[in-house]
Amino acid sequence: MMAKSFIERASLQEKESILEMLFHYLYQLSIPDKPYVAGRPVISKKNFLKSCVLKTVFQISSLQKLVASLKQFSYFRNLYGFTEVPHFPTFSRTASWF
Secondary structure (H helix, E strand, O other): HHHHHHHHHOHHHHHHHHHHHHHHHHHOOOOOOOOOOOOOOOOOOOHHHHHHHHHHOOOOOOOHHHHHHHHHHHHHHHHHHHHHHHHHHHHHHHHHHH
């Protein structure tokens, strides 16, 4: 509850700083770098985990809205390592994995 109110009050710059710290932590996790294969192209599990963090930090209410946001904002798409945004079912399967 306290974390949610902090996120709601945080400015965009503060959220970007939080994301940078989280990504640094996620990069150090021992998630196997073997990609999650859902057809082509090959997609890294870490990229999906980063996008789930984006969903939480920016309080995006659904995976469909997350996919739409990634399609709309190339900054986030590039930040999370997606050359193109995977389809919603791919996000859904991966979210259940996490």
